[in-house]
Amino acid sequence: MAQRNGRGGRTQRSGTAAGRPGGGRGGAQGGRGESPSSAPKPVAIGETVTAEVIGIGHEGEGVGRANGFTLFIRGALPGERVRARVTGLKKQFGYAELVEVLEASADRLVPPCPVYDECGGCQLQHLGYEAQLAAKRRIVADSLQRIGKLRVAGEGADSAAGEGAVIVRPTIGMKDPWRYRNKIQVPIGEREGGLVGGFYAAGSRRIVDADRCLIASEEADDAVRVVKAIARELGVPAYDADTGLGALRHVVVKTGYRTGETMVVLVTAGPELPQAERFAAKIAEAIPGVESVCHNVSDGSPGAVMGPETKVLWGRDRIYDAIGDVRFAISAHSFYQVNPVQTEALYGAALEYAGLTGEETVIDAYCGVGTISLFLARRAKRVYGVELVPEAVRDAQRNAELNGIDNAVFEAGRAEEVLPAWQERGIRADVIVVDPPRKGCDAALLDTIVAMRPARVVYVSCNPSTLARDLRVLEDGGFRTVEAQPVDMFPWTAHVECVIGMQRIDT
Numbered sequence: 257m258a259q260r261n262g263r264g265g266r267t268q269r270s271g272t273a274a275g276r277p278g279g280g281r282g283g284a285q286g287g288r289g290e291s292p293s294s295a296p297k298p299v300a301i302g303e304t305v306t307a308e309v310i311g312i313g314h315e316g317e318g319v320g321r322a323n324g325f326t327l328f329i330r331g332a333l334p335g336e337r338v339r340a341r342v343t344g345l346k347k348q349f350g351y352a353e354l355v356e357v358l359e360a361s362a363d364r365l366v367p368p369c370p371v372y373d374e375c376g377g378c379q380l381q382h383l384g385y386e387a388q389l390a391a392k393r394r395i396v397a398d399s400l401q402r403i404g405k406l407r408v409a410g411e412g413a414d415s416a417a418g419e420g421a422v423i424v425r426p427t428i429g430m431k432d433p434w435r436y437r438n439k440i441q442v443p444i445g446e447r448e449g450g451l452v453g454g455f456y457a458a459g460s461r462r463i464v465d466a467d468r469c470l471i472a473s474e475e476a477d478d479a480v481r482v483v484k485a486i487a488r489e490l491g492v493p494a495y496d497a498d499t500g501l502g503a504l505r506h507v508v509v510k511t512g513y514r515t516g517e518t519m520v521v522l523v524t525a526g527p528e529l530p531q532a533e534r535f536a537a538k539i540a541e542a543i544p545g546v547e548s549v550c551h552n553v554s555d556g557s558p559g560a561v562m563g564p565e566t567k568v569l570w571g572r573d574r575i576y577d578a579i580g581d582v583r584f585a586i587s588a589h590s591f592y593q594v595n596p597v598q599t600e601a602l603y604g605a606a607l608e609y610a611g612l613t614g615e616e617t618v619i620d621a622y623c624g625v626g627t628i629s630l631f632l633a634r635r636a637k638r639v640y641g642v643e644l645v646p647e648a649v650r651d652a653q654r655n656a657e658l659n660g661i662d663n664a665v666f667e668a669g670r671a672e673e674v675l676p677a678w679q680e681r682g683i684r685a686d687v688i689v690v691d692p693p694r695k696g697c698d699a700a701l702l703d704t705i706v707a708m709r710p711a712r713v714v715y716v717s718c719n720p721s722t723l724a725r726d727l728r729v730l731e732d733g734g735f736r737t738v739e740a741q742p743v744d745m746f747p748w749t750a751h752v753e754c755v756i757g758m759q760r761i762d763t
């Protein structure tokens with residue numbers, strides 16, 4: 257629904273007007289110069305042109321060529337000929353909205369979700385799953401070549417098979433790519449006197465009522481429906497952003513894939529949740545597997561659904577889940593990967609590239625609640641994790657205790673400051689794992705990795721552009737990129753996740 261992946265945006269496939277949200281993105285189509293230019297362009301704003309679609313962009317849009325000019329066209333697919341209306345122009349590219357598909361791709365699908373156009377949480381439901389996996393692999397290969405200046409085996413004119421070329425493996429997809437999300441956050445509002453909840457309509461804060469999200473787990477979907485029904489029955493008022501009146505602002509549901517445990521968090525705009533106890537008791541009675549009902553007070557920070565204050569209304573303050581053989585406690589605030597099936601594949605690739613024998617010291621930079629650290633700890637001598645958010649570090653320490661893991665230590669701080677301090681203290685790493693946010697690694701961290709000279713670097717990335725940029729720095733510092741494993745963590749969306757194995761070259 258609206259908050260999936262924390263992204264907005266709309267997939268536009270008809271000729272109706274649609275703005276293009278999310279401008280100024282760190283797109284990786286290379287050379288997307290953002291400065292408008294007065295030089296004449298081969299296309300004009302408002303003009304409808306015929307475009308040949310040659311690729312897929314980083315937000316799932318078709319990359320088309322019209323009169324030799326590049327246009328990003330939402331809803332168009334590679335291999336298609338389309339008519340598109342130009343909506344915006346930059347120096348080297350432009351944006352256009354799809355008017356008509358003249359020649360459709362064989363991979364084009366009718367999106368199964370009835371609110372796909374309105375919601376914007378998914379960007380690729382109109383593309384067959386196998387083609388999505390291939391496109392995600394291509395995006396990784398393309399970024400490594402174009403931004404990282406790496407030779408990729410089997411790609412491009414100089415592809416060379418040859419020594420030193422990076423192998424980009426096929427994307428690991430899901431057998432059943434639906435209903436994978438273990439967490440959903442649904443905005444709640446009032447319409448015509450009734451409580452509604454589902455997602456924000458594109459480009460607005462208008463809440464569209466919806467009872468189904470095809471990428472949410474059945475348990476989470478069912479739980480949201482039940483909570484909405486109970487709120488209506490009890491007359492709990494939804495928060496109205498225009499008047500500032502009312503209470504219930506979001507319903508957050510987390511589910512444990514392996515354990516079946518469910519947590520419901522009722523997020524209010526102010527400190528009051530009318531009939532809190534009764535509300536919680538009814539939820540506990542009606543939802544199978546519920547182990548925790550919490551009340552969180554939003555502090556209104558943009559982009560954050562929950563505020564810092566959480567109170568348990570019923571049951572525990574946490575639920576449990578497992579990744580591989582490691583158990584994790586998940587509280588209302590804990591960051592936890594949202595696709596549990598693919599997380600095992602992602603961490604499996606990280607484990608493979610780490611090449612552990614049990615004798616290694618591993619550093620896990622950007623460790624979150626210690627998921628990768630603890631996954632690797634059983635196969636390593638020692639693991640050091642560093643993470644910016646102190647609460648996440650406390651969760652990591654608790655999770656280590658929960659699993660009887662005593663060879664992992666965690667420190668709160670900036671990886672780019674903590675690693676140099678560790679180095680000064682004489683800590684040496686055989687393997688350094690990094691899993692940074694979308695902006696990639698801090699330059700100072702990359703310098704420290706080069707200086708620490710681990711035998712292997714494992715880079716887990718959710719952004720192929722910043723990944724490729726950072727790999728270039730590490731390559732120049734004496735490491736070789738051996739292999740890339742894309743993993744589809746978010747089917748039907750444009751997100752591309754990837755694990756890289758690097759080795760130090762001794763010269």
Ligand SMILES: C[S@@+](CC[C@H](N)C(=O)[O-])C[C@H]1O[C@@H](n2cnc3c(N)ncnc32)[C@H](O)[C@@H]1O
Pocket residue numbers: 591592593621622623624625626627628642643644645648669670671672691692693698
């Ligand atoms: C993509 S998440 C990875 C979390 C974890 N590895 C996992 O798989 O669940 C990135 C993490 O980096 C943390 N972070 C952001 N900037 C950081 C910095 N400069 N130093 C250390 N951690 C940072 C964020 O708080 C977040 O937990």
